[in-house]
Amino acid sequence: QVQMQESGPGLVKPSDTLSLTCTVSNDSIRTTGYYWGWIRQPPGKGLEWIANIFYKGSTFYNPSLRGRVTISVDVSKNQFSLSLSLMTAADTAVYFCARRRISVANFDSWGQGTLVTVSS
Amino acid sequence: TVVTQEPSFSVSPGGTVTLTCGLNSGSVSSTHYASWYQQTPGQPPRNLIYSTNSRFSGVPERFSGSILDNKAALTITGAQAEDECHYYCVLYMGSGISVFGGGTKLTVL
Numbered sequence: 001q002v003q004m005q006e007s008g009p010g011l012v013k014p015s016d017t018l019s020l021t022c023t024v025s026n027d028s029i030r031t032t033g034y035y036w037g038w039i040r041q042p043p044g045k046g047l048e049w050i051a052n053i054f055y056k057g058s059t060f061y062n063p064s065l066r067g068r069v070t071i072s073v074d075v076s077k078n079q080f081s082l083s084l085s086l087m088t089a090a091d092t093a094v095y096f097c098a099r100r101r102i103s104v105a106n107f108d109s110w111g112q113g114t115l116v117t118v119s120s
Numbered sequence: 121t122v123v124t125q126e127p128s129f130s131v132s133p134g135g136t137v138t139l140t141c142g143l144n145s146g147s148v149s150s151t152h153y154a155s156w157y158q159q160t161p162g163q164p165p166r167n168l169i170y171s172t173n174s175r176f177s178g179v180p181e182r183f184s185g186s187i188l189d190n191k192a193a194l195t196i197t198g199a200q201a202e203d204e205c206h207y208y209c210v211l212y213m214g215s216g217i218s219v220f221g222g223g224t225k226l227t228v229l
Contacts, residue, residue, distance in 0.1 A: 035216075046223040047157075047165065047208050052216060060216030096164055105153040105212035106170035113164055 002027035004097050004111035011117050018084040018116060022097030029078045030055045035100040036080045038071065040093040052100055053080055087118045123211050125221035131199045131228055139224045140191040141209030147190035152211040154192035156185060160205045169194060204228040
């Protein structure tokens with residue numbers, strides 16, 4: 001069973017760039033049929049899809065975050081990463097990485113999530 | 121694009137409840153590949169339903185999905201106390217873009 005684990009800073013300053021990494025275990029990130037993505041959830045609020053990536057490099061972004069967000073993949077490490085620039089308090093959230101089946105568009109496996117707080 | 125869900129819903133133990141997932145403009149169809157997720161506090165979401173009406177592996181049969189009145193729907197038949205939590209739908213909008221609904225808080229009492 002695939003396992004996913006987010007890692008990164010728990011605290012970032014306003015205007016800084018957030019960098020998070022998701023390490024995938026028990027599955028290859030090269031597995032065809034899947035995208036790898038990021039989803040976030042502000043405290044006490046709903047879920048927001050951020051971005052997906054295919055291991056060959058195709059990327060898809062939430063239009064509301066386009067310009068601030070970059071998703072990338074490192075197949076040699078079986079990892080993918082998120083970069084979100086110009087962080088503000090509104091970006092404070094639990095950030096989840098997830099695997100998404102391409103054919104039926106569902107997020108079938110999730111990491112436990114990591115809380116990122118934006119504060120000076 | 122806004123995906124709409126009821127903010128909250130109540131159901132009696134053993135009862136049946138249908139949660140819906142709509143679009144602020146237009147109808148939901150099978151081409152949106154609606155999926156449903158259950159989230160308990162402090163946990164990541166868990167996929168219940170995908171592709172409108174397919175039950176994910178290990179999900180109890182009391183959970184089912186459908187299209188009702190131009191919305192995606194999640195029906196729980198015989199609700200149990202453990203079903204009290206948040207439910208989220210996701211619609212695929214094409215071009216690799218997914219949109220989450222705002223979520224429904226289900227109370228079982």
